[in-house]
Amino acid sequence: MSDAALWAALADPHRRAIIALLLERPRPVGEIVRACGLSQPSTSKHLKVLRETGLVRVRQDAQRRVYALDPAPIAALDAWLAPYRKLWNDSLDALGHRLDEPPDTAEPCAPKD
Amino acid sequence: MSDAALWAALADPHRRAIIALLLERPRPVGEIVRACGLSQPSTSKHLKVLRETGLVRVRQDAQRRVYALDPAPIAALDAWLAPYRKLWNDSLDALGHRLDEPPDTAEPCAPKD
DNA sequence: CGGTTATATGCCTGTCAAGGAATGGACCAT
DNA sequence: ATGGTCCATTCCTTGACAGGCATATAACCG
Secondary structure: OOHHHHHHHHHOHHHHHHHHHHHHOOEEHHHHHHHHOOOHHHHHHHHHHHHHOOOEEEEEEOOEEEEEEOOHHHHHHHHHHHHHHHHHHHHHHHHHHOOOOOOOOOOOOOOOO | OHHHHHHHHHHOHHHHHHHHHHHHOOEEHHHHHHHHOOOHHHHHHHHHHHHHOOOEEEEEEOOEEEEEEOOHHHHHHHHHHHHHHHHHHHHHHHHOOOOOOHHHHOOOOOOOO
């Protein structure tokens, strides 16, 4: 469902930069604006996207809105990653072992459906 | 550098679907075309993007091009993820109401730069 | 209250990427 | 050689998104 939204949110480098900023500590909008060199409205729009995907939470502190990272959605990314991580760990093992492969053409590439 | 390219490549749901297909086993283009319901040219273009980010490799087998997953770039994703994974594991620990990391909040949120 | 700070939203424009259709090109079979 | 299969590339159109500017909203301060 929101898996696509999560990927879309993290696809933007500015948004990843914001995420990285908030990893250090929660920050108000103005600080994020100065850090990522965008205009305040653009930054606000990026924050809105991150909010809607659940990647950040807001806490109101007087006139300021302090944004903080919510790591929960990133867990979904890790879950997506899990099978691939296993695969590349196997690859590293293979490198450590040997490089010659038995005929791995055992799979006849038959269409499954 | 190519970190942005990696994110951009994985941002597209069709490309993630292709990656998932290739996780099971290497496949020729025609099979991928049928599996993801796109036209052959569109599929080829997606495969080109995946090729250019190093996510897949091609092996020529007569007239067919057999694509296979290369998990190496995904390691970069895992590296990116690492700090956040730590964070959300801490959150889970906090849910278990065991906060036996007393001086971990020694960071007074002072502006670093 | 009026002014100021801090943030969000709407509108507009340029850019970029995805998708389809048509085409090109490599390889095989007869 | 010729036709056929499999795949890549080009051209074109369309839609989505980012960014800036102007403006609205909200909270503090006097």
